[in-house]
Amino acid sequence: MFKEQIKYGNSTIEYYLDFANRKTLGIKVYPDKSVHVIAPNGxxxxxxxxxxxxxxxWILKQQDFFLSFHPITPPRKFVSGETHLYLGKQYRLKLISENKESVKLHGGSIIVYTKDKENKVHVETILKAWFKSKAEQHFNKLFDELVPLSKSFFKGTPTLRHRWMDKRWGSCSPKGEILLNTELIKTPKKCIEYVIIHELCHLAHLNHSAAFYELLNKLSPNWRKTKDELEKLMV
Incomplete structure (x- = not known):
């Protein structure tokens, strides 16, 4: 099996190439966004x-589709010294024993004050609550700024919620209910904006059709570059 790549516009498509005793060339895109090509011998x-x-x-469209369903975040141990992302920047986690529990940003650190810094489950709970509160703040602000983009193709009033999800960055219902993965608070502002715009486009097209991508290109011309950054950041 060989690893090859091609350039297509601003995108680079890497693919695994294998040869077999067959008459036609086949291309498959898998949920991890890897591309596998099987070609006839010779x-x-x-x-x-x-x-x-x-x-x-078509390959890029399939990869974008799978991106909507597969946020990938590295496992964390919640110990002092490890790095955590917040709005696209890396911060060092610092645990400090303190009766009054809280989380603060200071310089390049996320400082967690906790009664029991050896209890990693408890540290995770405190930190996730902090991320959730920050997501509420930033998501709502960005949503309010971007939702007017949908006025030309959606007559209702879109609403926003967020929660932790394992298998997608966001979703959109026909009624205009947009749901974001709280995990997005760890990504840069432009990545959050991209996912919001992506879901707003689904208010007009509840699929990944050519019409959907035409609208996405109109509302977010650089979305592919942002999507690539989101993929690299969260792997």
Whole structure:
């Protein structure tokens, strides 16, 4: 199996290439966004790359679809010294024994004051509550700024909620209820904006059709670059 890549616009598509006793070339995009190509024995790599290039728009569309369902965050041990993301920046976690429990940002650190800093489950609970409160603050502000974009294609009043989710960044219902993954508070502001705009576009198109992407390109011309940054940041 070979690892190859092509350039398509501003995007780089990496793919795994294998050869087999078959008549046609097959391309599959998996939920982890990896691309696998199986070509007939004897097919030149140049011909394969040409075929992949011709399917590049479809491949990127599939990868974007899977991105909506697979936020990936590294496991954390909740001990002093490890790094945690907040609004796209890395902070060192610092645990301090204190009867009055709280969380504060100071310089390059997230400081957790807790009664029992050896209890990692409790530290995680405190920190997640802090992230949740910050998400409430930032998500609502960005949503209020961006929701007017939907006035031309949605007659209702969209609403926003957020909660921790394992399998998607966001979702949208036909009634205009948009749900964001609280995990997004760990990403840069522009990534949160991208996911909000992505879900607002679903108010017009509850799918990933060509019409959906036409609207997304109109409202967020640089969305692919932002999506790539989101993927790299959270892996």
């Amino acid at each position: 097919t030149s790599k140049n011909k394969v790359s040409g075929k992949v290039y011709n399917k590049a728009a």
